[in-house]
Amino acid sequence: MRQRRFLPSLSQLLAFEAVMQHHSVTAAAEELYLTQSTVSRLVQSLEAQLGITLFLRHRKKLVPTDAAIAYQVDISRAIDIIHGASIRAVANPEGGTLSLAVLPTFATRWLGPRLGRFLDEHPGISMNLSTRLERFNFETEPFDAAICFGDNDWPGTHGMKLFDERLTACVSTDFLSRNPISTPADMAGLPRLQLESRKTGWEDWFAGQNATVRGTSGMVMDQFSMMIQAAISGLGIALLPDYLAQNEIREGRLQPVLKQNIPGQGAYWLVWPHSRDTYAPLSTFRAWFALQTSEPLTD
Missing domain, CATH: 3.40.190.10 (Periplasmic binding protein-like II)
Structure with missing residues (x-):
């Protein structure tokens, strides 16, 4: 169960992030179309809810603490994820978006020529592709799955073997x-x-x-x-x-x-975090991919 104390409102987090970015309550208020007093109140309520000091008040200025600087990194990332998810939901309300991390040459030489077929067969699904050569943390990167090479030992993921090299x-x-x-x-x-x-x-x-x-x-x-x-x-x-x-x-x-x-030695794998097991666009892509890799590995 998520504890309410550690789930501040989006208004509180946006106010906090804006103050951190602008180093000014006045500029933060202008960005958010709020009054200065409202922004100050939101920041104070966030501090009270978390039970920590995020800013030191010095001569009418807010000086961020070390805790605030560290907190901003994760909060900004979380807000970006929410923002991106909302854009994808509006852009494709009837389907879904699949964000895939891929190996560069595999993507351009093997996956790319076949991807049009997948999109034609599943017009409700859109794809985002980004190249990655190394493994990463799915909790901090905006990917639903990845295509990688090696062994099926990526922590926190399930894997589907595509083919041996x-x-x-x-x-x-x-x-x-x-x-x-x-x-x-x-x-x-x-x-x-x-x-x-x-x-x-x-x-x-x-x-x-x-x-x-x-x-x-x-x-x-x-x-x-x-x-x-x-x-x-x-x-x-x-x-x-x-x-x-x-x-x-x-x-x-x-x-x-x-x-x-x-x-x-090694094989190509499609891997995804446990949290994406039942994500519909990924399930559809896995089923389609299984059919592709059962065919001869040619164009």
Whole structure:
């Protein structure tokens, strides 16, 4: 049960935030279209309800305490969440909005081409997408779910496995003409591009070729899109998720090296906080996603 003492009114919180932002009761009153005395009374009532001092009164000025400064961070975030939720409710009263955190290359190369189909099939649902490379706290970020890579061990969430990652090494035609590769041994001394989040990628790939890693060299990157462009430019051998590699191979911009579609470590997951288990737009998206990932991983 939520305790009433710790649930101030929105009027109290708006008055507090406005005073914190403007460092002035007069300016806060002008922003809120209230009188100065009303703003002062709302702030005082907030202090009384919480039982703490938020401002020190000094020569008719309100000086925020350390407690007020810390409190403002969370209150401003909460007000922004309420504001955003209200906008989404007004903009889409018959459906719902799904806010999704996505991996950049996965979003543009795999999810993006399919997303129009989802929106056509579910016209009442709107989507907001933002890129995230690292895990975050769902309690402080405005997302209903996230697409991530790794293991299903994100605290406080449920997860649906999308598919395992499988690896294919690729090079440009020019690079391959200068550096013929017929066996894993031919790769000794050649630059192998490395993704930060795939520490064992090359080790897994060489194991799939029944060979061992012979040292590492080449640039380290944080996104596959950068690695693809580097490989196309002839800067080294790219190790790509097979669903990405096939796009480049089909377009003739890269050529595969040795065996393709080698099992790697980790998988792609759709994860969501426990509080969003029954959120209708997310439930619809999960069901649709399950059908998409049951199909071959091609465009």
